Amino acid sequence: MAVHEIRHPLVRHKIGLLREAGISTAKFRQLTAELGRLLAYEACQDLPLENVTIDCWSGPVEIQQIKGKKISIVPILRAGLGMMDGVLDLIPSARISVVGLSRNEETLQPEPYFEKFVGQLDERQALIVDPMLATGGSMIATVDMLKRAGCRSIKALTLVCAPEGIAALQAVHPEVDIYTAAIDSHLNEHGYIIPGLGDAGDKLFGTKHG
Numbered sequence: 001m002a003v004h005e006i007r008h009p010l011v012r013h014k015i016g017l018l019r020e021a022g023i024s025t026a027k028f029r030q031l032t033a034e035l036g037r038l039l040a041y042e043a044c045q046d047l048p049l050e051n052v053t054i055d056c057w058s059g060p061v062e063i064q065q066i067k068g069k070k071i072s073i074v075p076i077l078r079a080g081l082g083m084m085d086g087v088l089d090l091i092p093s094a095r096i097s098v099v100g101l102s103r104n105e106e107t108l109q110p111e112p113y114f115e116k117f118v119g120q121l122d123e124r125q126a127l128i129v130d131p132m133l134a135t136g137g138s139m140i141a142t143v144d145m146l147k148r149a150g151c152r153s154i155k156a157l158t159l160v161c162a163p164e165g166i167a168a169l170q171a172v173h174p175e176v177d178i179y180t181a182a183i184d185s186h187l188n189e190h191g192y193i194i195p196g197l198g199d200a201g202d203k204l205f206g207t208k209h210g
């Protein structure tokens with residue numbers, strides 16, 4: 001598994017802004033979508049191209065198109081929705097497969113509550129989006145679900161990863177590449193990433209203050 005921590009100055013700048021305590025819901029949403037867009041740009045770097053001849057105004061011309069596999073964006077509810085629109089800005093025709101998981105605050109285990117996948121997942125590149133990879137449990141469960149549905153090509157886009165979560169995902173699904181804006185220090189005793197962002201879902205949806 002390759003872990004791509006994106007070093008682009010725009011990504012470094014925006015992830016820094018996102019860490020500010022007291023950030024408004026509007027600003028958190030805006031930056032999360034912008035980072036989703038920048039990470040999607042990086043994650044699509046190796047999509048294969050094919051040459052196609054089209055009718056241009058000046059006559060036939062050979063152009064390049066993305067070949068083969070079509071993309072399914074896979075937001076993990078809720079927080080993954082915050083990145084989804086940014087990814088859709090770049091890939092507006094992508095199909096969307098939704099996974100609902102809620103991390104139990106006591107056990108830190110992901111509890112599934114929703115799954116709705118598009119068809120032909122075996123022919124699609126899945127781009128899972130979730131701002132936080134903490135213990136890795138939610139990402140591992142999502143990859144498990146996608147594989148059970150036949151998906152064979154999966155990438156994970158996250159804003160912040162804990163080293164513990166990367167190791168856990170790597171141990172179970174070594175072929176899944178990660179594209180992230182930051183690899184942080186560690187998890188605290190409550191399973192939160194340090195320094196991290198706090199609770200990304202609550203910040204995006206305005207369900208908790210502070």
Ligand SMILES: O=P(O)(O)OC[C@H]1O[C@H](OP(=O)(O)OP(=O)(O)O)[C@H](O)[C@@H]1O
Pocket residue numbers: 076077078079080101102103104108110130131132133134135136137138139165191200201202
């Ligand atoms: O790597 P893990 O230890 O599994 O933790 C990460 C998960 O926790 C958060 O979601 P949460 O369950 O809080 O749901 P929410 O998005 O609805 O707030 C986050 O968005 C990830 O999905």
Ligand SMILES: O=c1cc[nH]c(=O)[nH]1
Pocket residue numbers: 132134191192193194196197198199200201
């Ligand atoms: O740091 C963390 C860990 C899990 N979920 C979050 O929203 N933040």
Ligand SMILES: [Mg+2]
Pocket residue numbers: 079199200201202
């Ligand atoms: Mg949450």
